[in-house]
Amino acid sequence: MKTLALAAMLGLVAPVAFADGHLPDLGGQTVVIATEDAYPPLQFKDPATGDAIGWEYDAMAEIAERLNITVEYEKISWDAMIPAVSEGQMDLGMTGITIRDDRKEVVDFSDAYMRSEMVMMVRGDEDRFADAASFAADPDLLMAAQPGTTPFYVGVYDVLDGDEANPRIKLFETFGATVQALRAGDVDLILTDGTAGNGYVEASNGGLKIIGETLGTEDFGFIFPKGSALVEPMNAAIADMKADGTIDALNKKWFLDFKVGG
Numbered sequence: 015m016k017t018l019a020l021a022a023m024l025g026l027v028a029p030v031a032f033a034d035g036h037l038p039d040l041g042g043q044t045v046v047i048a049t050e051d052a053y054p055p056l057q058f059k060d061p062a063t064g065d066a067i068g069w070e071y072d073a074m075a076e077i078a079e080r081l082n083i084t085v086e087y088e089k090i091s092w093d094a095m096i097p098a099v100s101e102g103q104m105d106l107g108m109t110g111i112t113i114r115d116d117r118k119e120v121v122d123f124s125d126a127y128m129r130s131e132m133v134m135m136v137r138g139d140e141d142r143f144a145d146a147a148s149f150a151a152d153p154d155l156l157m158a159a160q161p162g163t164t165p166f167y168v169g170v171y172d173v174l175d176g177d178e179a180n181p182r183i184k185l186f187e188t189f190g191a192t193v194q195a196l197r198a199g200d201v202d203l204i205l206t207d208g209t210a211g212n213g214y215v216e217a218s219n220g221g222l223k224i225i226g227e228t229l230g231t232e233d234f235g236f237i238f239p240k241g242s243a244l245v246e247p248m249n250a251a252i253a254d255m256k257a258d259g260t261i262d263a264l265n266k267k268w269f270l271d272f273k274v275g276g
Contacts, residue, residue, distance in 0.1 A: 037080050037247070037250050037254060038081060038247045039082045040082050041082060042082055043083050043084065044085075044086055045078075045086070045106060047085055047086065047087050047088070047106045047108060048089075048090045048098055048099055048109075049070075049087050049088070049089055049090070049107075049108060049109060050089070050090065050092050050095065050109040051066050051089055052109075052189045053068075053109050054068060054214060055068055055209065055210075055213040056069045056070045056108075056210065056234075057069070057070045058213075068268065069128075069209075069265075069268040069269075070108045072267070072268070073255070073260075073261075073264055076251075076260055077248065080251045080254060080255075081247050088104060091187055092160050092162075092163065092187070092189070093161060093187065095111075096111075096120065096121055096162075097120075099121055100239060102239045105239070106236050106237065106238055106244065107121075107238075108236050110128075110130075110207060110210060110234050111123075111234060111235060111237055112163075112164040112234060113232075113234070114164070117237070120240070121237040121238060121239065122238045122242055123235040123237055124238070124248045124249055125249045125252050125253070127234060127255075127261065128234045128261075128265075129231055129232070129233050130207035130231065131207065131228040131230065131232075132164070132165065132206070132207060132229040132231070133206060133207070133208045133226075133228055133229070134149070134203055134204075134224065134225050134226045134229070135196070135204045135215065135223070136196070136203055136204075136222070136225055137197065138218065138220045138222055138223050140223070140225070142202075143155065144225055144226060145227065146173045146226060149202070150174055150175075153182070156182050156201040156202050156203070157174075157182060157183050157184070157201060157204070157205070158184050158191075158192035158196060158200075158204050159183055160186060160187065160192065165204070165206055165207075166183070166185075168205050168229055169183055172230070173205070184201050189206070192204050193214055196222070197221060197222075205229065207232055208224075208228070211224055212269065213269075
């Protein structure tokens, strides 16, 4: 079965017509969504049940109802997600993806559904450094990152020396693997957006903490193949959810009220 993205690339999907003041009805079309399930509280596996849950899953369920689409999820690693969506293998990708100009060259983004700040996450008992400067000054300290992510580039250019091959950066395929390496003492620092960082800290029972000042802000969006007919209706749904308080309610649920395993 062709995905909606591939159908759009082949010219088989007509542009969406908007009724004035209303969201479009996409007629129950199936939308195949790439996910990573390793980025709490946006998307992750509930340790108690094994179910995929999180802010983005709830948001997409709302969008699916408002636009009348049928959602199918396919799990994929972060490093494969943007290429797969760009090639039309999936209709949409979601995993807290930072909106960046270089990525816009290969995929289209939705409007931002969330803004976050880059933070430094360390073990709860870390006392050797307290900010980016003191981390950079100690050559024995190591950082974990996923290649090609915003934290990787911030680590390279804003914390270290601008060398993308710096041996102090240890690369991992998933964000969850970087957290495991931090907990095990294999690395000493993770840079992450505040949403994911706070989710892990809240669930760590003191095993992790955030230190130092924030290192900048980033906006998150969904990604689509270039020219996707889904972008406009998705933007309309996001705007509708911001206007009626749904986004605020999701933020409260997942960033203030939710406790992993609780």
